[in-house]
Amino acid sequence: MGKGIKMKIFEKIKPLIYKTDPEFAHNMVEIIFKTARRCPLFFNPLIEKNFINDPILNQKIWNLEFKNPIGVAAGFDKNATMIPAWMALGFGWGEIGAVTPKPQEGNPKPRVWRYPEFEAVQNAYGFNNDGVEAIKKRLEKIYPFILPIGANIGKNKTTPEDKAIEDYKILIKELKDVVDLFVINISSPNTPGLRNLLNEEFISILFKEIKPLTNKPILIKLSPDMENESIRNLANLSVISGADGIIVTNTTINYDLINSPIKKGGISGKPLAKRSYEVLQIVANEVFGKVPIISVGGIDSPQEAYKRIRAGASLLQLYTAIIYKGPSIVREINQGLIELLKKDGFNHISEAVGVDIPKKLEVKHAS
Numbered sequence: 001m002g003k004g005i006k007m008k009i010f011e012k013i014k015p016l017i018y019k020t021d022p023e024f025a026h027n028m029v030e031i032i033f034k035t036a037r038r039c040p041l042f043f044n045p046l047i048e049k050n051f052i053n054d055p056i057l058n059q060k061i062w063n064l065e066f067k068n069p070i071g072v073a074a075g076f077d078k079n080a081t082m083i084p085a086w087m088a089l090g091f092g093w094g095e096i097g098a099v100t101p102k103p104q105e106g107n108p109k110p111r112v113w114r115y116p117e118f119e120a121v122q123n124a125y126g127f128n129n130d131g132v133e134a135i136k137k138r139l140e141k142i143y144p145f146i147l148p149i150g151a152n153i154g155k156n157k158t159t160p161e162d163k164a165i166e167d168y169k170i171l172i173k174e175l176k177d178v179v180d181l182f183v184i185n186i187s188s189p190n191t192p193g194l195r196n197l198l199n200e201e202f203i204s205i206l207f208k209e210i211k212p213l214t215n216k217p218i219l220i221k222l223s224p225d226m227e228n229e230s231i232r233n234l235a236n237l238s239v240i241s242g243a244d245g246i247i248v249t250n251t252t253i254n255y256d257l258i259n260s261p262i263k264k265g266g267i268s269g270k271p272l273a274k275r276s277y278e279v280l281q282i283v284a285n286e287v288f289g290k291v292p293i294i295s296v297g298g299i300d301s302p303q304e305a306y307k308r309i310r311a312g313a314s315l316l317q318l319y320t321a322i323i324y325k326g327p328s329i330v331r332e333i334n335q336g337l338i339e340l341l342k343k344d345g346f347n348h349i350s351e352a353v354g355v356d357i358p359k360k361l362e363v364k365h366a367s
Helices: 005-017 024-037 040-050 132-142 161-175 200-213 229-243 270-287 302-310 320-325 330-341
Strands: 057-062 064-066 070-077 092-098 112-115 120-123 149-153 181-185 218-222 245-248 266-271 293-296 315-318
Touching: 005 040, 005 149, 040 120, 040 245, 040 330, 064 330, 070 181, 070 330, 092 132, 120 320, 132 161, 149 161, 161 200, 161 218, 200 218, 200 229, 218 229, 229 245, 229 270, 266 270, 266 320, 270 293, 270 302, 302 315, 302 330, 315 320, 315 330
Parallel strands: 070 092, 070 315, 092 149, 149 181, 181 218, 218 245, 245 293, 293 315
Antiparallel strands: 057 064, 112 120, 120 266
16 A cells, blocks of 8 residues: 555544544554554564664664664553554654653543644643553563663652652662663653752752662653753753763643643644754754764654754654654654665764764764
8 A cells, every 4th residue: 555545544534533532542552552462464564564674774872773763752652561563653662651660640631632733732641650560560571672662760749859769769670670771751741840850959869879770771851941051051960970861852831832721731743843953952062972862852754853863863752743644654754764864975874963063063973
């Protein structure tokens, strides 16, 4: 079936999808993938069709093999139930979670809203997950996996700020043998007080406490809503403190982007693209060449993905784009990246990473 026909089919069923409650639709997708993974006749053709494994996109970062740069953003697979489906959707790696030490239901429903006219999603989930014990058991059955698995970790809602480090220590101790990397989430807008931890003192103490607990890479995820100077300072401090990479960005609470009447939760998707790119540039200007940078937020085309790579991102993530562009978007981005790289005379993706960073920086790509 050609790309044009498949896109027409998706466009026809989109109105039906958008009539369903967003959280219900997500839960149905999870059930479908959990069931379908037991059927090779269904899964294998999807992997063959969607999964791009071209040498030009292969990278070794943190001593991990990334077949392609596009990863599942946190929030899609909260409870590590869909990992086998990542390849079927074309992803080269992914993040589970956010995971908290204790199970928690998250915020009251409704807590997620679609804005098709803006190609955006607003979510106020609040780290709803099954807790580290249940998620660890699932990971033990599948790890090591063919793709790198990251764990997005956060504190429980009931954990006071002055005890937050203990939650992160618990999570790393429990998951260090069943994931390939960690992402410290102190930038979600959906847990009260969490963003208060995005400060220099907490980050310094946090990395001092957690770095001795594992030899796996530990990354930090930044908010797009901080002042530019704070972003510069925290990016530098994170690297000095021991962060192995930086992810930019989490969702935004700039509700004016979509004229949202609901003043809670974070916005993802196309309206976040401009600010996410700006933050990537700020962070790359500070730490490119010192640690790898991951870009997420509004990536929905080969051109946008390529733009982020040239701006300094070694890896990319997406989630909302699947909702608006369809399940073939990851394949389309990877195929488009190959064409764009070759068009510009690059033999490998690493040659393109950071080429648009001002030459005065005189930095060398870290891998």
